[in-house]
Amino acid sequence: MNYIFKKENRTEASLNNFNAEHIRWMKFILRQSKKVGEIELPISAVILDERGRCIGRGSNKRNVNSDPLGHAELIALRQASFMKNDWRFNECSLITILEPCTMCASALIQARMGRVIYGALDEKRGGLGGSIDLSKHKSSHHKMEVIGGILEKECRSEIKLWFKKLRNQI
Numbered sequence: 001m002n003y004i005f006k007k008e009n010r011t012e013a014s015l016n017n018f019n020a021e022h023i024r025w026m027k028f029i030l031r032q033s034k035k036v037g038e039i040e041l042p043i044s045a046v047i048l049d050e051r052g053r054c055i056g057r058g059s060n061k062r063n064v065n066s067d068p069l070g071h072a073e074l075i076a077l078r079q080a081s082f083m084k085n086d087w088r089f090n091e092c093s094l095i096t097i098l099e100p101c102t103m104c105a106s107a108l109i110q111a112r113m114g115r116v117i118y119g120a121l122d123e124k125r126g127g128l129g130g131s132i133d134l135s136k137h138k139s140s141h142h143k144m145e146v147i148g149g150i151l152e153k154e155c156r157s158e159i160k161l162w163f164k165k166l167r168n169q170i
């Protein structure tokens with residue numbers, strides 16, 4: 001399934017603003033996720049500034065740090081706001097392999113993230129279209145561009161594989 005084409009309103013703008021660099025970053029975070037995957041759900045995220053430079057990076061640290069807020073997106077956000085010395089990210093993009101959950105989606109809206117690019121859709125917990133689309137909710141006063149389904153097959157199989165391994169360990 002190619003999720004880009006399901007979001008008619010966003011399709012044109014999304015494709016114009018999406019480029020090979022984003023694919024390169026997606027491949028990078030997929031590799032990062034494989035490393036994280038030995039102990040955590042394999043999720044990684046990067047934040048790029050308006051010139052495409054990486055200003056924040058995060059991997060899921062929920063188990064390692066016993067931290068319910070230890071999601072890759074939030075860790076990357078914190079690092080990027082330190083780098084930027086600003087809490088606003090209107091000109092920035094966040095790239096992650098799985099659709100952000102509702103907590104991270106809310107944080108990204110609060111941070112005024114300009115664009116969110118993700119791989120696999122999360123129909124259970126996704127906060128940007130999979131389960132609920134908080135970017136379109138009336139409580140969201142920020143217009144965010146959301147592009148889903150980038151390298152979806154690779155991203156989805158990485159997550160599926162992790163759950164399969166987990167089941168085999170129990």
Ligand SMILES: [Zn+2]
Pocket residue numbers: 071072073100101102103104105
């Ligand atoms: Zn999250």
